[in-house]
Amino acid sequence: MRDSLKRTLTISAAALSFATVASFGTSASASKIKQTGTTNVEPTTAYIRNYKATGSNAIYTKPGKLHGAKMVASASTAAQQPVLRGYKIAKLSNKSYYMKVVGFDGKYRGYIYVGKKNPINNLKKVGGGLTYLSTTSDATLTKGEKGDLALAKAGSETQIHKVPKGSQYKTNPLVTDTSDYAGHKLAASKAVTNNMDGQKWVYVSDVTAPTNVSGWVRASDLTTYVAPKAPVSVGNDQTTVTKNWQREFYNPATGTKAYSFDNLNLQLIGTSGNANVNWTTAVKKFNTDATVKGDKKDVVPADTLATALKNAGLSTVYMKVTPTMLARIPGGLLDKIDKTGAYMKFDLDMDNIPTTTHYGDQLKLAYKLDNTNLYYKPLVSLGGLTNTNADGYAALPIQLNAMNTLWGLIYQ
Known part of the structure; x- marks a missing residue:
């Protein structure tokens, strides 16, 4: 019995020693992968940095191969997000690239694998867990929209935007209250459809007061301009x-x-x-x-x-x-x-x-x-x-x- 106990202790010790060595080897292997570079993407490219998750990769707090990376959203959860905005690129020592993304609603933020090629060279062509998403599509101005326009209801309910609302990440209105535009003649130059919600937007400029802000207005917020009648002067x-x-x-x-x-x-x-x-x-x-x-x-x-x-x-x-x-x-x-x-x-x-x-x-x-x-x-x-x-x-x-x-x- 004494020999049996000795053999058991010897085998257990050996197994523990092997596990320790194996664990050390895995940790050592992971610690060999380092982040070798970070690139903040230029703000001027914001309109081409909108993506849809493919469902093949999860989002992590840091590039997934780095020690201590924690999952923010699983691959399936990431794929359920309508749109992700990319804004930073990380390069690892194993020649893989990760892009830091955030959902338009701000709920999920982190790094997702995008392949072995640096996406900075072509932000519309990324690999791995992302694919490019165009949030707007060109639309045609109708005959009525090519004519003189006006705001159907000027005020806080009608705003003027730098880009169609909801088509880009965190875009604030240029004009939050359009009361000063009431009765003004507007001219449209182009139109798009917001692919996020299907609404048509028209880019207008103020003809009555050209120094006013030009920008995007919902097509449904526009109407045909009717020139005000000149006041009738009474006299001889x-x-x-x-x-x-x-x-x-x-x-x-x-x-x-x-x-x-x-x-x-x-x-x-x-x-x-x-x-x-x-x-x-x-x-x-x-x-x-x-x-x-x-x-x-x-x-x-x-x-x-x-x-x-x-x-x-x-x-x-x-x-x-x-x-x-x-x-x-x-x-x-x-x-x-x-x-x-x-x-x-x-x-x-x-x-x-x-x-x-x-x-x-x-x-x-x-x-x-x-x-x-x-x-x-x-x-x-x-x-x-x-x-x-x-x-x-x-x-x-x-x-x-x-x-x-x-x-x-x-x-x-």
């Missing part, structure tokens, strides 16, 4: 234009645009005082237009003024220059074109109109001569020459630059 002050008008010309002495004062309805170049009935009619029509009648203290809206000038026929004026200026041959070309003669075309210079016009003001209009053509009203077909413009006039190509320069020299 009639805005008018003078029968006299200014002629724009290039002043060769100063090299700038200037204006001459022409008060003779082009009589200086040979027309009779009553020849340009279209000018006289247009002036009378504008001077009785009720849309530019109101209270002297109120300013005429710019678009209202421009519309009234156009409706009266003052945007473009054709001034008669024949028969007295150009030679007439009985039965010749001019007679075949129009027995009333040819015309010079003048376009209204809106820049010369005061930026602030009150109801009841009297305006002196300025016009720029079309230097490249004379115009006529075609009465018979002359082939390609009878192509008329929107005003019903056809062009006769002719260079009037010399006349324009002469006019400038006379009136400088």
Whole structure:
């Protein structure tokens, strides 16, 4: 019995010695693997560092091969996360790489194996336990979204974001309360679908106040822009234009645009005082237009003024220059074109109109001569020459630059 006990103790001691050696060998093997490098990924690449766990690897507190690494989430638990954001890369001495990730909800954070190639070289191509995930997809702007837009309900319920909400990790709104954007005209330039929830987002810029923040807004938070109606001014002050008008010309002495004062309805170049009935009619029509009648203290809206000038026929004026200026041959070309003669075309210079016009003001209009053509009203077909413009006039190509320069020299 004494020999039996001795043999038992000897075998037990040997087994314990073997286990100790084996344990030491495993610990020594694990301790040989070291972390040899760490790379913090650039913030500018945030939009391409979203991943989905493949279910083949777990998430650990430190790279899984390192001594003391503890499991944060099993491989199956990691795979259940909608999206993981990668932000740091660790390299081990066994030439394997781990990426530190965090769930968008912040519940799980740690390292997951991503293969034997450094993902920093191509963040969209990682191996091991991760695969790249695009959180947004390009979308097409609808016909309505390509037009003028506005916030359907400006305020704290509608926000403007740097990126579509939920498509990136911890993205805060650029504008949390859009009350200041109420009634503003917005323009859309692109759209995406948020793959996380399927919502469409539109990138908009403020047209009314261009210095405001531009950013992403839910498509459902946008509506068609409706321009506010101009306030109606009540009064009897009639805005008018003078029968006299200014002629724009290039002043060769100063090299700038200037204006001459022409008060003779082009009589200086040979027309009779009553020849340009279209000018006289247009002036009378504008001077009785009720849309530019109101209270002297109120300013005429710019678009209202421009519309009234156009409706009266003052945007473009054709001034008669024949028969007295150009030679007439009985039965010749001019007679075949129009027995009333040819015309010079003048376009209204809106820049010369005061930026602030009150109801009841009297305006002196300025016009720029079309230097490249004379115009006529075609009465018979002359082939390609009878192509008329929107005003019903056809062009006769002719260079009037010399006349324009002469006019400038006379009136400088």
